[in-house]
Amino acid sequence: xxxxxxxxxxxxxxxxxxxxxxxxxxxxxxxxxxxxxxxxxxxxxxxxxxxxxxxxxxxxxxxxxxxxxxxxxxxxxxxxxxxxxxxxxxxxxxxxxxxxxxxxxxxxxxxxxxxxxxxxxxxxxxxxxxxxxxxxxxxxxxxxxxxxxxxxxxxxxxxxxxxxxxxxxxxxxxxxxxxxxxxxxxxxxxxxxxxxxxxxxxxxxxxxxxxxxxxxxxxxxxxxxxxxxxxxxxxxxxxxxxxxxxxxxxxxxxxxxxxxxxxxxxxxxxxxxxxxxxxxxxxxxxxxxxxxxxxxxxxxxxxxxxxxxxxxxxxxxxxxxxxxxxxxxxx
Amino acid sequence: xxxxxxxxxxxxxxxxxxxxxxxxxxxxxxxxxxxxxxxxxxxxxxxxxxxxxxxxxxxxxxxxxxxxxxxxxxxxxxxxxxxxxxxxxxxxxxxxxxxxxxxxxxxxxxxxxxxxxxxxxxxxxxxxxxxxxxxxxxxxxxxxxxxxxxxxxxxxxxxxxxxxxxxxxxxxxxxxxxxxxxxxxxxxxxxxxxxxxxxxxxxxxxxxxxxxxxxxxxxxxxxxxxxxxxxxxxxxxxxxxxxxxxxxxxxxxxxxxxxxxxxxxxxxxxxxxxxxxxxxxxxxxxxxxxxxxxxxxxxxxxxxxxxxxxxxxxxxxxxxxxxxxxxxxxx
Numbered sequence: 108x109x110x111x112x113x114x115x116x117x118x119x120x121x122x123x124x125x126x127x128x129x130x131x132x133x134x135x136x137x138x139x140x141x142x143x144x145x146x147x148x149x150x151x152x153x154x155x156x157x158x159x160x161x162x163x164x165x166x167x168x169x170x171x172x173x174x175x176x177x178x179x180x181x182x183x184x185x186x187x188x189x190x191x192x193x194x195x196x197x198x199x200x201x202x203x204x205x206x207x208x209x210x211x212x213x214x215x216x217x218x219x220x221x222x223x224x225x226x227x228x229x230x231x232x233x234x235x236x237x238x239x240x241x242x243x244x245x246x247x248x249x250x251x252x253x254x255x256x257x258x259x260x261x262x263x264x265x266x267x268x269x270x271x272x273x274x275x276x277x278x279x280x281x282x283x284x285x286x287x288x289x290x291x292x293x294x295x296x297x298x299x300x301x302x303x304x305x306x307x308x309x310x311x312x313x314x315x316x317x318x319x320x321x322x323x324x325x326x327x328x329x330x331x332x333x334x335x336x337x338x339x340x341x342x343x344x345x346x347x348x349x350x351x352x353x354x355x356x357x358x359x360x361x362x363x364x365x366x367x368x369x370x371x372x373x374x375x376x377x378x379x380x381x382x383x384x385x386x387x388x389x390x391x392x393x394x395x396x397x398x399x400x401x402x403x404x405x406x407x408x409x410x411x412x413x414x415x416x417x418x419x420x421x422x423x424x425x426x427x428x429x430x431x432x433x434x435x436x437x438x
Numbered sequence: 439x440x441x442x443x444x445x446x447x448x449x450x451x452x453x454x455x456x457x458x459x460x461x462x463x464x465x466x467x468x469x470x471x472x473x474x475x476x477x478x479x480x481x482x483x484x485x486x487x488x489x490x491x492x493x494x495x496x497x498x499x500x501x502x503x504x505x506x507x508x509x510x511x512x513x514x515x516x517x518x519x520x521x522x523x524x525x526x527x528x529x530x531x532x533x534x535x536x537x538x539x540x541x542x543x544x545x546x547x548x549x550x551x552x553x554x555x556x557x558x559x560x561x562x563x564x565x566x567x568x569x570x571x572x573x574x575x576x577x578x579x580x581x582x583x584x585x586x587x588x589x590x591x592x593x594x595x596x597x598x599x600x601x602x603x604x605x606x607x608x609x610x611x612x613x614x615x616x617x618x619x620x621x622x623x624x625x626x627x628x629x630x631x632x633x634x635x636x637x638x639x640x641x642x643x644x645x646x647x648x649x650x651x652x653x654x655x656x657x658x659x660x661x662x663x664x665x666x667x668x669x670x671x672x673x674x675x676x677x678x679x680x681x682x683x684x685x686x687x688x689x690x691x692x693x694x695x696x697x698x699x700x701x702x703x704x705x706x707x708x709x710x711x712x713x714x715x716x717x718x719x720x721x722x723x724x725x726x727x728x729x730x731x732x733x734x735x736x737x738x739x740x741x742x743x744x745x746x747x748x749x750x751x752x753x754x755x756x757x758x759x760x761x762x763x764x765x766x767x768x769x
Contacts (some may be wrong), residue, residue, distance in 0.1 A: 111457075117696070117717060120620025122630060124483055125696050125717035126442075128459070152455055215754025229560045240754060289451025289760065292753045299453055365448070366458050385716035386448060386456035422623045423546025423571060429620065 112145040112436055113194045113384065114397075115390035119420070119429035126434070127390030129366065131381035131398060132306040132404075136314045138282055140303060143376065144436055147303045151382045152289055154297055155187045156246050156363030158309055159371070160280050160328050161295075164272035165248045166325035170255030174205065181332035182339040183244030187362060189342030190219025190239035197339070198243045207250055212237040213263045214246045214293040221342055242293035249295070267297045276300055279322065280308035292364060302380050305369060309378025314358070330371055333359040346392040349411035350399070357404045360395060362388065368395040372404055389431060393418070397433035440732045443476040443767055445714065445728075446721035450760035451752065457765070458699065458721030462712035462729060463637040467645045469613055471634060472708065475767055478634045482713045483620055485628055485695030486518045489576050490660050490702070491611050492626075495603035497656035501586030505536065512663035513670040514575030518693060520673030521550025528670070529574045538581055541567040545624040552673055573624035574672075580626070581621045582640055583668035596627045605629055610653065611639035623695060633711050634699060640709025643702045645662045645688070661702055664690040677723040680742035681730070688735045691726060693719065699726040705736055720762055724749070728764035 111128035118124060130145030140147055140379040153160075162184040165171050173182065180201055188194035202208055219225050219239040228235055237243060249262045249269050258268040265274075265288060273296075278285055300308075304352035315326035333340050334356050341347035341362070350360050359371040366383025368391040380396055383390040396416035399405035405412050420429040442459035449455060461476030463749075471478055480562055484491075493515040496502050502512065511532055550556050550570040559566055568574060580600050581595045589599040596619060598685035604627075610614055612635035617689035619627040631639075634684040646657035664671050667686050672678035672693070681691050690702040697714025699722040710729055714721040730736035736743050 119483055119628075119696075121618055122481070122483055122620055124620070125715065127716050150453070152453055213754075213755070217754045229557050287452060289453055289455070290753065290757060292759070294753055294755050294757055297450075332769070356595050365450075365592060373697060375696055383716075384456065385458050385718055385721070387716055387718065422549045422621065424544070424625050425546075426625055428623070 108148070109146040111384040112157060113434040114144065114437055115393045116409055116432045116434050117429065118432065122430065127383050127385060129381055129383040129386050129390065129394060130302050131379070131394065132302045133377055133379050133398065133402070134306040134310055135377055136307065136310040138303060138307040147301070149382060150286060150299055151295045151367065152297050152299050152365070153240065153305050153362030154291060154365055154367050156361050156367040156380070157277065157305065157308070158185045158187070158361060158371045159312060159318050159326070159333070160277050160331055161245060161273050162248055163276040163280070164269070164323050165252045165321060166328060167321050168252060168272065169274070170252045173255055174251050176251065178332040178335050179339060181329055182336035184248035185329060185361065186244045186340045187241040187347070188244060189221040189345060190235070190241065191221035191342050192224060194244070194339065194342070195224070195238040195265065198238050198247050201247045202250070204253060209237050211250055211260065212240070212243060212246045213261070214240040214242045216240060239322050240293060242295070245295070246293065256372055263295045269298055277324070280311050281305060282307050302382055305326060306378045306380035309369045309380060310370045310376065311378070313373050313378055314376040316373055329372060330359045346415050349414065350396060350405065353406070353409045353411035354399065354404050358399055362391060366391045368392065370395060370399060372384065372402065375402060375404070377402070393431050393433055394437060397437040401437070439479070440477040442715040444765040445712070445768055446724045447477065447763045447765050448760065449763060455760065458714050458716060458718050460712055460714040460721065460725060461633050462710070462725065463633050464710050464729065464733070465634060465637045465641055465706055466708055467638065467641040469634055469638040478632070480633045480713060481617060481630055482633055482636065482698065483628050483630050483696070484636050485622060485696060486573065487692050487693030487698040487700045487711070488608065488636065488639070489516045489518070489692060490643060490657070490664070491608050492576060492604045493579050493660055494607040494611070494653060494656050495600070496583045497659060498607070498652050499583060499603065501583045504586055505582050507582065509663040509666050510670060514658055515579035515599065516660060516664050516692065517575045517671045518572040518678070519575060519670065520552040520676060521555050521566070521572065522552035522673050523555060525575070525670065525673070526555070526569040529569050529578050532578045533581070536582060536585060540568050542581055543571070543574060544592070545571040545573045545575045547571060571624060573626070576626070577624065594626045599757035601627055607653070611642050612636060613638050633713055637709045637711035638701045640702045641707065641710060642709070644704050644709055645707040647704055661690045661704060666732055677746050680745065681727060681736065684737070684740045684742040685730065685735050689730055691736050693722060695721040699723065701726060701730060703733065706733060706735070708733070724762050724764055725768060728768040732768070
């Protein structure tokens with residue numbers, strides 16, 4: 108079992124102030140690894156990085172078509188969104204179209220990360236709703252599937268038909284039997300897998316353009332939805348949105364809590380998965396950008412890439428005090 | 439050079455989801471180490487953990503007494519405060535008493551972390567001022583010293599008499615020649631040292647109760663000011679404030695950005711310094727609490743200790759999804 112490897116460096120003046128270690132795998136759909144950093148067999152919780160896998164049953168079951176879902180809905184089902192109006196209004200309409208409401212969600216409420224939405228709530232003296240939860244689109248997808256299956260309202264129960272379908276799709280795509288689950292911030296079960304399993308699943312999403320069966324067609328449609336609507340997958344200024352725009356269709360990328368990041372590369376038919384050992388987002392963003400530059404999918408000089416990969420650290424008076432950089436192993 | 443050692447674990451369900459490594463030293467005033475984790479000679483930037491050292495010249499020079507500073511002022515000089523009214527009103531009055539104003543500060547402005555203060559600004563449509571900067575008390579101390587020395591207004595310049603005095607005190611207390619500086623978030627130079635150097639400085643602060651010279655008397659007064667006014671050193675609900683209250687005078691503790699934490703233990707005449715390699719505050723808080731429990735200064739069952747050391751991770755619906763725990767090496 109390889110130790111976590113140095114992936115991202117935090118510099119301040121002439122000093123290497125902090126260091127993020129982690130594990131990363133680039134592999135194809137058969138699970139053959141092209142490159143590995145750290146431990147390819149590391150068991151991780153993919154967190155929100157696997158929302159595309161969690162959305163597969165929504166399509167495969169026919170629930171999405173029956174409900175008339177568009178690519179915008181599907182992008183939101185895969186999203187960790189910022190709770191901006193473009194996200195919350197669409198999820199609210201989606202629930203309304205289902206004959207449901209915000210109270211049918213089981214994701215819990217948290218303040219939106221979108222500044223305008225956050226300030227508007229504070230100024231109005233209003234509490235955030237479950238629509239603001241970054242996972243509300245995923246949960247609207249779960250509710251759509253639950254209704255289609257005629258299943259009960261507690262769709263986050265691991266024994267609920269929705270979660271059983273998610274687990275089946277997750278295991279099929281990762282090519283592994285999941286060693287178990289924990290509960291995510293949004294209360295849905297999050298199934299564990301190896302990092303290679305997660306990268307393999309992403310490679311399968313990547314090669315699904317050549318759709319042969321229902322699952323591949325579902326995967327291809329989700330990838331198209333994400334790359335067509337990057338602003339719905341995260342939000343303005345956020346890494347997922349900006350990196351997908353910079354990659355111009357050559358990559359669908361998704362962050363997950365605790366330092367997880369994945370990339371689906373349809374041109375190369377490759378999948379990438381990484382986990383920062385300590386869970387830091389600044390390092391997962393820098394590391395995924397460095398890997399996509401290595402693979403020729405991102406331009407290192409693009410502003411969106413530089414913002415996360417070669418980012419100056421600027422202090423409260425606008426003074427540049429340091430930088431975030433990929434460690435030598437990723438350069 | 440020892441590698442960073444596992445210090446804090448993040449669990450989610452049955453999975454060890456993330457891991458924080460770091461370096462820690464417990465030593466006495468001569469620099470003799472009692473216990474070491476990782477690399478005792480690791481060169482670090484102490485960031486805000488060394489505000490007590492940066493405040494020594496304020497007292498030693500006679501500037502504090504000349505300006506009539508109280509223990510409240512001195513606690514604020516050592517603080518990374520939350521920008522609550524109890525902090526900003528006192529710093530504003532301090533500057534006013536000096537015949538200065540907010541615009542004389544050079545720390546820059548950032549939104550207060552205190553929720554009430556933050557919401558009040560947003561509701562009023564006001565921008566945060568430099569008073570809200572967590573370092574505004576330290577900077578008011580610098581300004582007090584600058585005026586006493588008859589020196590110019592750019593007190594954050596490394597060549598300014600204030601910073602030269604800070605460096606001299608810093609090197610004397612750490613017992614080292616600093617290998618250089620970087621600029622802190624508040625634009626002041628932050629001098630580097632080894633982790634043992636920082637722990638030694640804290641041990642010297644700890645044994646300064648038996649004051650023999652001006653520097654020791656200054657150190658003892660700062661420690662008294664911090665433990666007498668923990669609410670001014672950080673803020674309600676913050677680790678420094680709550681842990682000092684829990685230690686009931688047996689420890690003065692101070693956090694620094696990028697995962698630094700120090701403790702001054704007057705009863706034991708020991709100093710503690712730790713640096714989380716990846717810079718995470720959740721890990722520095724958990725690790726310092728674990729070390730203080732080990733040393734018998736904190737009660738592991740105290741709510742303030744448990745909040746950072748054995749803390750349940752609770753999600754947006756109030757479901758307990760995991761926990762933050764000290765790694766085996768610290769238990």
